[in-house]
Structures are given as C-alpha cells and as structure tokens.
Amino acid sequence: xxxxxxxxxxxxxxxxxxxxxxxxxxxxxxxxxxxxxxxxxxxxxxxxxxxxxxxxxxxxxxxxxxxxxxxxxxxxxxxxxxxxxxxxxxxxxxxxxxxxxxxxxxxxxxxxxxxxxxxxxxxxxxxxxxxxxxxx
Numbered sequence: 001x002x003x004x005x006x007x008x009x010x011x012x013x014x015x016x017x018x019x020x021x022x023x024x025x026x027x028x029x030x031x032x033x034x035x036x037x038x039x040x041x042x043x044x045x046x047x048x049x050x051x052x053x054x055x056x057x058x059x060x061x062x063x064x065x066x067x068x069x070x071x072x073x074x075x076x077x078x079x080x081x082x083x084x085x086x087x088x089x090x091x092x093x094x095x096x097x098x099x100x101x102x103x104x105x106x107x108x109x110x111x112x113x114x115x116x117x118x119x120x121x122x123x124x125x126x127x128x129x130x131x132x133x134x135x136x
Contacts, residue, residue, distance in 0.1 A: 001069065001070055001071075002025075002028070002068070002069045003066070003067065005067075006018055006021050006065040006067075007064045010054075010059055010063055010080070015048065018043065018065060022039065022065075023040065039074070039131070041111065042107070042108050042111045043065060043076055046076070046129065047078060053083075054084075054124065056083070061082050063078065063079070064078075064080075073131060073132045074130070075128065076128070079126045083124075084125060087119065108129065112130060112131050113130055113131050115127070115128070115130075
C-alpha cells in the first residue's frame with residue numbers, strides 16, 4: 001500500500017501543484033499512461049468543483065486530496081470544508097452540452113469505476129473516486 005496526502009487552498013492557482021504532486025506519485029504506479037492522465041483529469045475536476053461550488057469566492061478554504069494505492073485499486077478522496085452540495089441538484093448532463101460547464105460529474109463517472117459522495121460531515125463534502133486495476 002502506498003499513500004499520499006496533498007492539501008491546498010481553494011484557489012485555482014494551486015491546481016498546478018496538485019497535478020505536479022499527483023503526477024510524481026502516479027509515476028511509481030503500474031497503471032497505464034492513459035489511466036494516469038485520466039486520474040490527473042478526474043482529481044483536477046473534483047478539486048475545481050470544490051473550489052467553484054463549495055467555496056465560491058472564498059480562496060482560503062482547504063481541500064485535502066488523499067491518494068491510496070492498493071494491490072487491486074487506487075482510491076482518491078477529495079475533502080473540502082465549504083458549503084455542502086445538494087445531491088438532488090446534481091443533474092445528469094444532456095449530451096451534446098449546450099454550455100461549456102456541467103460535464104464534470106459525467107467525466108468522473110466515465111473515467112472512474114466508482115464515485116461516491118459523503119455529505120454526512122458536519123461541514124463540507126468528501127468525494128471518493130475508485131479505479132480498479134485490470135487483471136492480466
């Protein structure tokens with residue numbers, strides 16, 4: 001088992017740091033290059049959603065990304081401490097999109113094998129993304 005935690009402020013300028021640290025962690029993984037690229041996209045999208053939807057204009061909130069690579073899968077937990085999301089308001093996107101936003105959850109569901117929201121925390125949200133390793 002390998003694990004890493006990355007903590008950033010809710011400011012888009014920190015997304016570059018997340019990608020850099022995540023890329024370094026994933027370089028030691030046996031996932032394919034395509035999978036690793038998709039993980040960068042998925043975690044970046046999840047952090048962007050926290051920044052935009054949970055924190056709004058607050059650029060000093062915290063986002064914690066916990067990465068755990070196990071024998072059979074990799075797990076990403078993205079935790080924020082901002083406004084709780086209403087899962088009832090998360091809609092399935094219409095394709096093709098009519099506006100440039102609103103496809104983040106769709107991409108996450110397409111890339112990852114599992115996607116779960118935990119909104120039971122007293123404050124904030126936690127998104128768990130799981131990708132299983134292909135068996136040879």
